[in-house]
Amino acid sequence: MMPYTGPPLRILLISSHEECRDTLQQALAEAMTGQFQLFWVSLPEVAEKRARELLPRIIFIDDALIGYSASRIVRRLRQQVPKAAYIIVVNPSNTREAQRAILEGARAFLLKPVDSQELVETLEQILASADVDEEPGTERTPHKRKGKAIVFAAPKGGTGHTTLAINTAICMYRQTKEPVALVDADFFSPAVDLALNLHAQYTIQDVLPRVSHLDHDIVSTILASHTSGIHALLAPPPRLSHYSIPVPQIQEIVAGLKEFFAWEFIDLQSFLDETAIAFLDSADSIILTVLPELTNLRNVRLMLDVFAQRGYSKGKIRLVLNRWDMRGAIPAKEIEKYLHMEIAFRIPDDQPLATYSNNRGIPLVVSHPKSALGKAFRDFVLYLKEQCARIQENPDETMAQKPSFLTFWRE
Structure with missing residues (x-):
């Protein structure tokens, strides 16, 4: 038997015949010592939808499908679930169809009736090669990782919080080599995909049906990989009507990603509706x-x-003054006096470079790492790491007395 210690292995079978399902179920039970989940689709026309919902690790395709060839199914499914391993189950007289399926991207084929020993050898090769091809930045199992979720917020667009979030994420990954996730939580005017020049197939909408059982395969498939090494969970395309996510699901998404990523940076929309508040909470x-x-x-x-009314502790909030040295700027001391809060960090003004970087879809810490902005972003990451380390050593610090914003403002 093949020992398997990872999370339950999701397996999808596409077959028009119930006996094929029973035979494969028995062979898997004899072949594996670990857990697996076998899902069965009897109608090839719904296979694409089911595969997209499940994001299975392995897909078995019966060659005796009614009205469809196995090679055609492989070709179509690989467009929807490119990271799955496809195995064709064929009659000994139909190896030609298996060869065509392999040309379309299938990894292997098994002859009917499926032999448990042959199944073991095939699965061992596929799972071993999947380990070699593992994407950087995610892990096969959560390993009880407890990452940090940090929201980048601003009261309106154009303040630079998206640019700050993106460049902070990249600098954090470069400095720590720890897995970093960037979440686009601006459902009014999403910009992370444009700023990173990403054309991903999946968005946060695709996480919702699977949020209660996130695992490595779901995370690595739905989150888009960027060349810098970070992973991005993109927002749906902008639309006329507002898109919102139920509060419990937002909490599950934030908590779930923290199990896979050491750092989770969330670029928040400026309008504080129920969805935005859930991310902040x-x-x-x-x-x-x-x-x-x-x-x-x-x-x-x-x-x-609003933060004070929500009861956020003073240590939870950090003010970052962007473009602090721009012409005509209000002095930092006056800003601190007005807001009754200290400024934690300052970012210099170079609006032409920031705009140029966003328009090209190349973060400026990648294109202009030696610029004043590039250095500021790297220094901000150092500050952020120091603050998080200090809070980790003294967890009561963020739960200190609540900020007296309301008291100040009512004077």
Whole structure:
């Protein structure tokens, strides 16, 4: 028997014949010592939808499908679930169809009736090669990882919080080599896909049906891989009607990703509806981006009022002053006095470079690492790591007395 110690192995069988399912079920039970889940689809026309929902690790395809060839099914499914391993189950007289399926991307074929020993050898080869091809940044099992979820927020667009979130994520991965996830939680005007030049097939919508049973395969399939090494969970395309996610599912997404990623950075929309509040409630820290402009400061102050009403501790919030040295900027000391909070970090002004970087879809820490902005982002990551390490050593620090924003503002 083949020892298997990973999470339950999701297996999908596409066959028009119930006896094929029973035979494979018995062979798998004889071949494996670990857990597996066998799902069966008898109608080839619904196979694509089912495979997309399940994201199985292994897909068995019977060659005796009614109205469909196995090679055609492989070709179509690989467009939907490219990371699955496809195995064709064929009659000894139909090896030609197996060869055609292999040309379409199948990994192996088994002759009917399926022999448990042959099944063991095939699965061992496939699972071993999957380990070799593992994507960087995610792990096969959670291993009880407890990452940190950090929300980047701002009271309106144009404050630079998306640019800060993206470049922070990349710098964090480069400095720590720990897995980093970037979540686009701006459902009004998503921008992470454009800023990273990503054209992913999946979005956060695809996580929702699977959020209660996230595992490595689901995470590595749905989150888009960026060349910098980070992984991105993208927002749905912008639409006229607002898209929202139930609060419990947001909590599950944030908590679930923390099991796979050491750092989870969330780029939040500016409108604080129930969805946005759920992300903020679930976060370990909030990075609030401030511009040295009077209108922006008033909006930041109102946002801090909301945070106070939610009961967020003072240690949970960090003010980052963006473009602090721009012409005509309100001095930092005046900003701190107005907001009744210290500024945690300052980002210099280089709006042309930031705009150029976003328009190209190449983060500036990649394209211009030696620029003043690039250095500031790297220094911000050092600051962030120091703060998180200090809080980890003294966990009561973030649960200190609640900020007296309301008291100050009512004066």
